[in-house]
Amino acid sequence: MKSTAIGTGAESPIAVLMSGGLDSTIVLGLLARQRGKATCRGAIQPIYVRCGLNWEAEELSAVREVSGTFGPIVAPVVVLEMQIRDLCPDHWSVTGRGVPSFSSPDEAVYLPGRNFLLLAKAGVWCQLHGVSEMAIGVLDTNPFGDASDEFFEHVEGCLLAYGPEPVRILRPLSGRTKREWMLAAGDIPLAKTFSCIAPRKGLHCGACNKCAERRRAFREAGLPDETVYYSASDPVTKPRS
């Protein structure tokens, strides 16, 4: 099983690209655990990129809450803007219409240019602020092309070729399953994470693709799901990818 050691060491500042969900929060928690004895305040920098998507208010709130649970080693969240509404004004992520339901396949939740845009913006921020490593919570089961080895190698190459400082992109969740990472989470506050693409009154809707994934993840890990869902419908019938 792959080591959980992340990055080059406790003395180098490292950024974590946050979405507020289980995966990026586990990455942040692993780093805080690994480097927790370091004396450098703010050595771990959470970054959230706001794109104009319908669920971002709830997501960012979760990012700020979970980031605040790991002590002074985690810096206040940096929020960057990367609006995509002009790119795809009719997309469900912007309009809120036709949001993939709990029975939709994983491929239904693809967001145009997602990782390319996020990594470009956050990567340049890292270059400008002397941060040489940036971690992202991508699992090996991610079905999209912008989560492939080739993609990340290309983005790293771009950041190296263009900028004054290289930025390594780290994928510390690679090599284990989501279930394994959740079981290794320990005191990482999984219940405070947010992973819904159709929130209702500030809550997980309980009926969208990502709520289904979340409920299934807790179930498969054998962990209690303390999430408050707006809808009581059980989406566990969603087919596995």
Ligand SMILES: [Zn+2]
């Ligand atoms: Zn939902």
